[in-house]
Amino acid sequence: MGKVTLIATATMGLESLVAREVKDLGYEDVQVENGKVTYTADEAGICRSNLWLRTSDRIKLKVGEFKAFTFEELFEKTKALPWADLIPANAEFPVIGRSVKSKLFSVSDCQAIVKKAVVESMKKKHKTDWFKEDGPLCRIEVALLKDVATLTIDTSGIGLHKRGYRYLHSQAPIKETLASAMIMLTNWRPEMPFIDPFCGSGTLPIEAALIGQNIAPGFNRDFASEDWPWISKDVWDKARQEVEDVANYDQKLTIFGSDIDHKMVELAENNAMEAGFGDMLKFKQMQVTDLRTKLEYGTLIGNPPYGERLGERDEVEHMYRNMGKLFREELPTWSVYMLTSHEGFEELYGKPASKRRKLYNGNIKTQYYQYFGPRPPKN
Structure with a gap:
């Protein structure tokens, strides 16, 4: 296949972190825009990006980009793209779409036209008039922004925040991608102690452990593009072997999480076990104001209640006051986020x-x- 153009999507505000991760993987020609990072890679880059990017939501393969002011333009220019080289004859290829500030504002019509154009494009090479769509998933997206249509195929399948370890979670869990970003924006290093006093289902401590031992966040899950015939099994095997080779399982970690709800503590312990950190991460039921430690120069990260629900605000504000006083007195050498x-x-x-x-x-x-x-x- 040679070179391909990939788009790593990102939650607003995390684009620079995603770009940094892409560059750390060795890929250049990186362009940062709102909500996405575009870069050039090879087939292995599809595998490695899905396995390694901690802060990206998903990896899309860019098939083409062009201006489209009419449905006829959208159809003809979509049809001219090399879909048959990317989508096998038995693939399932649904089309999703979105349109912002464009003349072609009907998303459902755009989806239908793109679907028809892709079918027409594939008929000749695959020599068939009918596609069963009972094979690998190749989800197509048509995204229109200011009359520019970008056509992509999703390589990830389930969003990248789904690491595979969190089968159970709290009612309002923090996404794994945001948790990783919060850690990557700190000065924490694996040899430093780490505390999350609002651990919920354990996402922040588990993501810290993955970062601390250099374990790829996608090591425990599958991706849609693993079933694509033009990416050989050897390429995927090599990418997964790299994950295993560079993981530092011997890195000792001091990571602690606590929560006022004992059910959340049980969830966190179960999720840590599922992620492979059973006895390594410590969890305890306690209030944040009961937090004490003799450890120094650590990193404390928290996603506390915001006080947005009716009747909670006074209680949350009282907690913020006590928390600030406690951390200044009891954790004077710690960095707090x-x-x-x-x-x-x-x-x-x-x-x-x-x-x-x-x-x-x-x-x-x-x-x-x-x-x-x-x-x-300094020692």
């Missing part, structure tokens, strides 16, 4: 953040408040 949508967090916490960054937790606009602790003394 808190994600919340509460606009008065800094005042309640009792200290302005060293730095803050806008992030989206689902559809909720939040701020990531970063309080940098002192540098540890």
